Amino acid sequence: MPVIELHVMKGYSDTDKSRLCEALTHAVRIVVPAPPEAVTVMIHELDPAGYMRGGQYRKPASALPDPATLVREYLFAMEARDIDKASGMLGAGFTMVFPGAEPMTKLEQLIDWAAPRYKFVTKTYEGFDALQTPGDAAVVYCRGTLSGEWPDGTPFDSIRFIDRFELTDGHLTRQDVWNDIAETKANS
Structure with missing residues (x-):
């Protein structure tokens, strides 16, 4: 005990x-x-x-924001296409890596890259897991499924995904994305 x-x-x-x-x-x-x-x-x-x-x-330091909450807010802003809000949550040197793409540093790059892949995508979250690294970054994993429409208007759903985020000083500094969207598209 x-x-x-x-x-x-x-x-x-x-x-x-x-x-x-x-x-x-x-x-x-x-x-x-x-x-x-x-x-x-x-x-x-x-x-x-x-x-x-x-x-x-000494005075107590301010508590750090909950990293899982920050990731949720960022993802909700992205889904709502509130790019200004989402961009304001990014830290210096932000990098994101999506399947089949070169690393990107601006959200507009992601929007341009995604445009020919699907009309829109929404996420259903199964969970968020946060941990602290030995360094300064907090890491948040979120997992769930993707739904949306292919460019021709055909709907899709139940596509697995995992996103891994790094946050430093309350700002997102890295996003790595894994999903089965390419496999699902190839088999449809």
Whole structure:
């Protein structure tokens, strides 16, 4: 029965603390074979006036945004063709790689590349999985199925996909996409 005690300075919201407890529970379970209900996480909050490091009082850092939520917002903006909103979520050096395409750095490149492949595509999400890399990037995998119309107006659906995103400082810096759209098109 793992027990984790964490000390943080006051100032984090209940939502932030809940995210932290969930993340710590998942982290423990990668190593310790314990069901979630057997993992206890306790957060002890410190008054900033009662904490010094290096002889100086410190303030709590702001919580990072939930990377899975950012990816959902980006994908919803793309599906709605709100390119300005989606572009505003991209970080420096953003790169995206789609099946059969050279790496792209601008959303307009993706739109131009996709135009002869299908009229439109929508995604049905089965799940989002977020993790932190040893470096600065958070990684989010989303998976589900694609539906839409081929250029001739014929509908398609139930095409598997997985997208992998990297986020740094709350901005998307990489997107890798895998799907069965080419195989489905070739067999239709």
